[in-house]
Amino acid sequence: MAPLLQVDNIEVYYGVIKALKGISFEVNKGEIVALIGANGAGKTTILHTVTGLLKPKTGKVIYNEKDITKTPAHKIVTMGMAHVPEGRRIFSQLSVLDNIKLGAFTRKDKDEIEQSLKYVYERFPRLEERKNQIAGTLSGGEQQMLAMGRALMSKPDFILMDEPSMGLSPLLVSEIFDIIKVINEGGTTVLLVEQNAKKALSIADRAYVLETGTIALSGNAQDLMNDESVKKAYLSE
Amino acid sequence: MEFLSAIIAGISLGSIYALIALGYTMVYGIAKMLNFAHGDVIMVGAFMMFIALTKMGLHPILCIIFGTVICTILGVVIEKLAYKPLRKATSLAVLITAIGVSYFLQNSAQLIFGAGSKTFTSLFGSGNISLFDGQIIISHNTIVTICVSVIIMIGLTLFINKTKTGRAMLAVSEDKGAAQLMGINVNKTISITFAIGSALAAIAGALLCSSYPILSPTTGAMPGIKAFTAAVLGGIGSIPGAMIGGILLGVIENISKVYISTQLSDAIVFGILIIILLVKPTGILGKKMNEKV
Ligand SMILES: Nc1ncnc2c1ncn2[C@@H]1O[C@H](COP(=O)(O)OP(=O)(O)O)[C@@H](O)[C@H]1O
Ligand SMILES: [Mg+2]
Numbered sequence: 001m002a003p004l005l006q007v008d009n010i011e012v013y014y015g016v017i018k019a020l021k022g023i024s025f026e027v028n029k030g031e032i033v034a035l036i037g038a039n040g041a042g043k044t045t046i047l048h049t050v051t052g053l054l055k056p057k058t059g060k061v062i063y064n065e066k067d068i069t070k071t072p073a074h075k076i077v078t079m080g081m082a083h084v085p086e087g088r089r090i091f092s093q094l095s096v097l098d099n100i101k102l103g104a105f106t107r108k109d110k111d112e113i114e115q116s117l118k119y120v121y122e123r124f125p126r127l128e129e130r131k132n133q134i135a136g137t138l139s140g141g142e143q144q145m146l147a148m149g150r151a152l153m154s155k156p157d158f159i160l161m162d163e164p165s166m167g168l169s170p171l172l173v174s175e176i177f178d179i180i181k182v183i184n185e186g187g188t189t190v191l192l193v194e195q196n197a198k199k200a201l202s203i204a205d206r207a208y209v210l211e212t213g214t215i216a217l218s219g220n221a222q223d224l225m226n227d228e229s230v231k232k233a234y235l236s237e
Numbered sequence: 238m239e240f241l242s243a244i245i246a247g248i249s250l251g252s253i254y255a256l257i258a259l260g261y262t263m264v265y266g267i268a269k270m271l272n273f274a275h276g277d278v279i280m281v282g283a284f285m286m287f288i289a290l291t292k293m294g295l296h297p298i299l300c301i302i303f304g305t306v307i308c309t310i311l312g313v314v315i316e317k318l319a320y321k322p323l324r325k326a327t328s329l330a331v332l333i334t335a336i337g338v339s340y341f342l343q344n345s346a347q348l349i350f351g352a353g354s355k356t357f358t359s360l361f362g363s364g365n366i367s368l369f370d371g372q373i374i375i376s377h378n379t380i381v382t383i384c385v386s387v388i389i390m391i392g393l394t395l396f397i398n399k400t401k402t403g404r405a406m407l408a409v410s411e412d413k414g415a416a417q418l419m420g421i422n423v424n425k426t427i428s429i430t431f432a433i434g435s436a437l438a439a440i441a442g443a444l445l446c447s448s449y450p451i452l453s454p455t456t457g458a459m460p461g462i463k464a465f466t467a468a469v470l471g472g473i474g475s476i477p478g479a480m481i482g483g484i485l486l487g488v489i490e491n492i493s494k495v496y497i498s499t500q501l502s503d504a505i506v507f508g509i510l511i512i513i514l515l516v517k518p519t520g521i522l523g524k525k526m527n528e529k530v
Contacts, residue, residue, distance in 0.1 A: 053414050077420035089415040091408050102408055105401070106420035154420065 002065050004029045004158055004189050005050065010059030012042075012049050019045045021213040022059070027158070032180070032190040034200040034221060036234055037210030043193040044086050046210075047160050050191070051083040052076045063158075078106045082156035086163050086193075088147040092136030096127055099135050099146055103153030113153070120149040123179060141172040148179065159183065160191045165199060177203055197234035201225045209234070238372040243495040244488060249379040249448070251487020252386030256441040257464030258471065258479035259393065260434030266410035266474040267430045270331045274315060274338035275438060276461015281342060282308040282439030283446040283456060284350055287357055297360040305439040312435025313428050321424070339458075346454035354453035357446040378448045385444065389437065390480050397476060406430060410474065463490075466510050472523025481521060 003026035012020040020042050027033045035043050048054040050061055052073035061069045068076055082103075091099050100120060104113045121128040124145040130138065135146060144164055151159055161180065165173040173196065181203055184190050194200035201207055201221045209217040209230060217230065224230050257279060264272045286304035289295045295303065319338050323331050361381040367374045397403035408416040409426045417423055438457075445460055446452050463486060471482025489509055493502040514520070 051418060053417060072422075073414075073417040074420050074422045077418065083418045085415060085418060089412050089418075091411045091415065093411060094404070094407060098404055102404060102416075102419045102421075105405065150419075 001029070003027060004064060005191070006060075006062040007046070007050065008060040008062065010046075010049055010056035010061065012045050012054055012056050019213055020049070020056070023210075023213070023215060024059075025208050025215060025218065027189060027191050029189055030184075030187070031205045032184050032192060032203055034197075034204035034207040035191065035193045035210055036195070036197040036200055036207060037216075038233075039195065040212070041210040042213045043210055044162055047083060047085075047162050047191070047193060051081060051160060074106075077154055080155075080157035082151035082154045082159045084147045084151045084159065084161040084164060086166070088143045090135045090138075090143050090146050090150065092134070094135055095131065096133050096135050096138070096146060097131040099150050100127065100131075100153055103150035106154065112155075116153050116155055120152050123152070123182070124149050140167050141169070141176075144168065144172075144176060145179075148176075148183075152183070156188060158189045158191070160193075162193045163195060164192075165194065165196045173199060197230070198225075201235075238369065239495070242373050242375075243492050245373070245375060245379060245383075247488035247491030248484055249382045249487070250491055251467075251484035252383055253441050253445050253448075253483075254460065254464045254467045254487050255480045255483025256386055256389060256437045256444070257460060258468040258483045259390075259476065260437050261465050261468040262471070262473055262476060262479040263406070263430050264434050265468070266476075267406060268316075268320065268427050270320065270328065271335060271465070272320075272431075272434075273332070273335040273461070273465075274342055275434065276457040276459075276464070277339050277342035277346075278308050278312060278435050278438040278457065279442040279445065279460060280346060280452075280454060280457035281311060282442035283357065283452050284346060285439075286360065286443055287355060287446075287452055290358060290360070300360060301440065301443050304443065305436050308435045308439035308442075309432045312431040312438075316428060316431040321427075343454045343458070350454065352454065354451045354456075357450040357452045359447040359450065360443055361447050376448075378444070382444045382448065385440065389440065393433075393437075394476065402426075402429060463506070466507065470510055470513055470520055472520030475520070475522040478520055478522035 005027040007023060007025050009022050009024050010020055011018065011022055023046060035046060037043055045054060049056050052071055056069065060067055063079060063081065091102065100117065104116060107113055126142055127145060127149050130142065138146060148164065164176050168176065177199055180190060180192065192200055192204060201224055204221040206219065207221045207224050208215050217224065257275065260275050261272065264270065282304040285307045286300040289300035289303045290297065315338055319334055320331060323334060359378055362377045364377045365374050366380065397406060405416065405421045405426050408419060408421060409423055413423050464483065467482035467486040468479045470486060471478025486506060490502050490506050493505040497505065
């Protein structure tokens, strides 16, 4: 079976700076794939290129056997891809409920949207308690939940998450990772970017290790966890 | 009673500023640019209505619709041709382009309609209403201006807060990238914003020229600057801010005219702007904007 996402030798520039120097990887249906690497390695750039916020200079992004390299970001959403961006980027001046509803912006069927809303509230009961609150006043953990809930409202087949554990307490980090597992078990494929390599590898099926715009290592998450170079560079506390 | 009259006239003038300021502030909020050609759209609208009335002999309501439709299209076309190619350019380049568009509109109007001024006939009749045994006289124009502005402001507020398109506009104004990730077409949203802003400018043109009946290619310039001031005063990017800023500016201007000096009123208006911005740089309702990719 063809992979759900196939990234083929992409090069991405910021002006003259080459941020990605020929990246290839794939994600199969049902997997959790982790992208790990130091700050500035290019993880966020990869996610932005997959969801269309950035366009590669060369290379291709194939999703569901369709070439989406030149498809605008707002159309890619309708193909079943959702992106939980780095830093959450919730709409801080809108209410929690308005944020969640914006996640379903491209969907038409009111009943189905209502069902998704129920699902999101089940996953994140705190969002329901705070649905009328202005989103900018939520705590960091709640904002992360809102960003995830908002993404789930598009009923995605494939969800990309950029450092969901950033800035959260260890307890919350575990909670977020549990939820990622549950989302995956519900049939959604996950591409997870993390600096918290240990946590990421513990729930991922496979992983890619990124170093300054290239993929340095890849493999089974379990194997990478036992790899000496990975241990030294990313797993030391 | 004189004071009350001055206030009412000020509110009327201020509501016109508010309508124009809404266009400035919405475009700023969403496209993060100052559209200095916005004031000239008022002038184009007024000329279109003038022609529809005097040359085509249309009913005043049809004249307003005609001018509004033309301006809506004009606003969208200006954005597509002049500003869209500069989406990734520096804000200085965009600002200079906007000033260029402003001159282009003024000079085109001069070429087509001549540099001289025309006398605009009120689209709302010329009658008056007198209250308190004639102690307060309010013109039909004033009443129509205030009513139309209030209806538009309520309508716009409902549109922004209750419709999907309105909320998309709020999302785009806060974070374009995140809005795209929701499936919002940013270019389309910017077009809609220019369309709404320009339609409001056209209606403001009808109200303005009905009350102050001199029409020339530079008619839009001064109200444009005043409305920009109002938008900054209220907090640029804030819709209620533009409404409050506009009305406040109109009232201050008119009170200064009546009680201090007609010549000095503009100086007083801009002086107050400077003071308010020294005290609160973000304007009355302004929030700090943190811009993202
Ligand atoms: N908007 C930008 N403009 C210029 N350079 C950028 C921009 N965003 C990221 N970069 C650079 O691209 C590289 C990759 O960044 P990023 O993808 O954010 O890394 P990561 O998410 O792995 O921390 C870094 O060197 C970073 O400095
Ligand atoms: Mg990053």
